Amino acid sequence: MPPKPAASPRHVQKHYILDTNVLIHDPGSPFQFKDNFVWIPVEVFEELDRFKSESSTRGANAREVHRRLSERFMNPSDMQAGVKLENGGLLRVCINPTARFSAEGWQLVSDSPRFQALRDLFADLTLPDNRILAAACGVADGEKGSVILVTKDLNMMLKARALGMEAQDYRTDRVEDVDIRLTMRRSEEEYETMDVSPHTVQAYASQETIVIPEAKTFIPNHYLLLRNEEEPTHAIPARHVAGGELHKLRRDRIVIRNGRTLNALNLGQRFLLDALYDPAISLVTVYGKAGTGKTLLTVGAALEQVQVGVFEKMLITRVIMPTGRDIGYLPGKLEEKMQPWVQPAFDALELLLTRPRRPEQFENKRQSQRKSDDHQPPQQHSSQQSGPTKPMRPWEPLTASGRLEIEAITHIRGRSIPNAIFIVDESQQLTPHEAKTLITRMGKGSKMILIGDLGQIDNPYVDAHTNGLVYARNRLQGQPWMAHINLFKGERSEMAEVAANLM
Template sequence: MSYAYSEPRMEHPSASSTVRPNLNVTGLVKTYVLDTNVLLHDPRSIFRFEDNNLAIPVEVLEELDGIKGEQSTERGRNARRVHRILQELFPDHRSMLEGVRLETGGTLCIIINRNLESTLGSPALQRLRSVLPDLTKRDNRIIAAAVFVKETFPPPTILVTKDVNVQLKARAVGLLSEDYLNDKVPETSEEHDYRRLTVTVYEMQRFASEGEYRVRLDAKKPLQINEYVLLQTQEGKTMPARHFGEGMLRKLRIPEYLKAPGGIPIRARNLEQQFFIDALLDDSISLVTCFGKAGTGKTLLSTVCALHQIKEDTGRYDGLSITRPVIAVGKEIGFLPGTMEEKMKPWLQPYYDALEVLIPSKPPRDPQFAGKKAALKRKKTETAAALPANGAAPAVPIKPYERLLKTGLVEIEALCFIRGRSIARRFFILDEAQQLTPHEVKTVITRISEGSKIVLIGDPAQIDNPYVDSRSNGLVYCYNRMRGQTLAAHVHLTKGERSKLAELAADLL
């Protein structure tokens, strides 16, 4: 049973200062105070708290007002969306202060902390001022508003914020505080490893010859569609496979090597890379998610598989699109001049490095005993050919992979301009996807049209965005929600192949 809690008030509109929110009060109902970053993270978070009470400090509205002018950012769009939702929910000033009933059964109101006007205030406010004396800071004022709600209304009060520092400061003043958990994936203790299935030698031989084999599924731990497994016999023979549903396993379909136009051949170095290549080359899979630490081959393999499939005339895709979130590690270097490609180049340098490896600028070295005269003559001929007829300075030679950029086969995308686009017949790589929120990843994936493929790669252990973590980032969220779908596949790369030093540093540092 619930009942409304409010103090007597005057009916005249000028007495709005005495209006108190009508909140549900039972032993099970809680009052959640929302921070600005929660609304920016999920504009519809207001409707995610079931039948509990929600309170938004007026300082949050002020902060949203300063963000809504960001035209080309996700934050600006979300702030404007929150404003539209609140405008629909609160038709007049009295409904803002009294609160409104939500479709979930809970209530929503705007909180004005009038205790800040007092020089002394309640014991709770005095304690807050002793711990957080600077109440001109907006974070501190939001915490103060939550303290005001806690001491004014009976239900337990919890401040919900995605800012870890605000959580800690709130707890320092005796306030319950937690992260926004709606879009976090469940905690799991399972190892991120492929499944091993034991078969007989005859079953292995049949699978090798026919390319298919049906296994009996474990009801307690069933195989997901497009899950990669390793068949093994007691004699030690192994063979990789992919589950296509209903217990049907099929052999991987990967070429002996991959090669970019005019580049060098690239081969998988371990079993996990074979899984990754199989998913990247299968045209029935439109979404591939990949977890992997530094040096496991995420960037190189995704790039070479893309270029392998965009050959002229016979290509499956019209080109490769590459993007990643612009989040710096360490100190910022300020604004960058130039075109969008020039601005994005520092952030996408790993892909320029990968293209340099796949399509090297330097030709293979001459054999050991080749005559030096021939090499010198060839160098003079190339130099003379590079000189213009009018005697001007020679043109700067471009690298082989730069021709792919100039012809449009490889495009650099900026995430801030992707909304509203429809990306058709492109191989789309979204790097560092663990830095994005679930809503941002959804925005990107919903831009993919028929005939296109999107690959999300990243390392959930390396997150620099302060508002997501290993369970709430867009990469992990996308994998968790899309697994088991026929259009999606997932691979986890664990073995580093860059160098022994890189592998050791990734494991120990």
């Protein structure tokens, strides 16, 4: 008689308690925990209510959470018993019976060891975070199985662990990308190489394209070096289009009409310019630390293509991550509100649209100014005399003609943007939801460039592995219209490069 098969271990359901910041980060997070129990403390509703009127992405996400939960909890019995989810899990609202409010303030009526530790360590229950911790303690005391607090707040995570509870980050959209650490610290360029015969290198050097069957393993629009296997110092940069077909790089300079000409200063910048000028590529993502030329090259390539008519206009936006203030606190129109945030792009435009002067031009200008001052008669001061006129900046005619627009991410919803090139600076501050919102705005004939430094993240809801830039790169890589570039070498100055690497 054959032996009976061993019984598979029974799946033990876990209890996940979601902090407010998880719902703000991903409004669909309650539905991402498979067939486990998902708890939302009632205090979370109170925090969401504070954000719902904001015109920011945080406000939009708070309203989306309210809509999704309202669709699930249709009546009071749903709130009490919970609702079944399509993945087999159960979604419940946690109303903590041990936390009570009286004339003396908030009090905990439970004497369990966990609640006693909460009273000793985090007694101030006027703080929503501490009441959420109390709700998690209540679930841990009353339910079987593992209880895990899910939060994107590192301090909240530490407080939960101090109470002996398990706590973790929201990992559903976490991306493991080896390029993250490489581009944050490395100064030497590191790009993939493919060793081929000298004959293949020579054939590729004499023509625009070549097909190498072994290159089929690379994803579309992957940049690499074809290296002579007999002489490794001899290599030619290439882009794998698809199916083993490799193309030569076609652009290595930016030529601005009535402005400057910029040449690529390293291999990474050559890769970037090739992707920026290729009409078949509609989305470019760029990782690079400070000083690698991300903004300057991207703005320059966009400006030249607008000048020659490839695109009708260029749009520039930057993720606003101030210290607690929203864009509405700044005076003026949208462009005036956004100007402090997109100033790096304006600096790049001013450089590109201004011809470099030779040293003798500065001397001639000083001499002519002195002569003018010597022959100018003294002016009568009058209260009627108007103040000095503000000189026009080189990029202002572009905004006046509609060929340059400054866009706020908070106002992008519902737009469709055709025949434009759209630059999103500081994309490492985006949430995955914001990245999706931006990319889905692109219409026919448009191109989007997401650029960012993964070592400079100020958004409390994302980190180097969960931001919208790495999310977009890893979800969309392999598409025939998408390319990714890593920039390693700083070109701003020796001091900036050393500081970026050592500080």
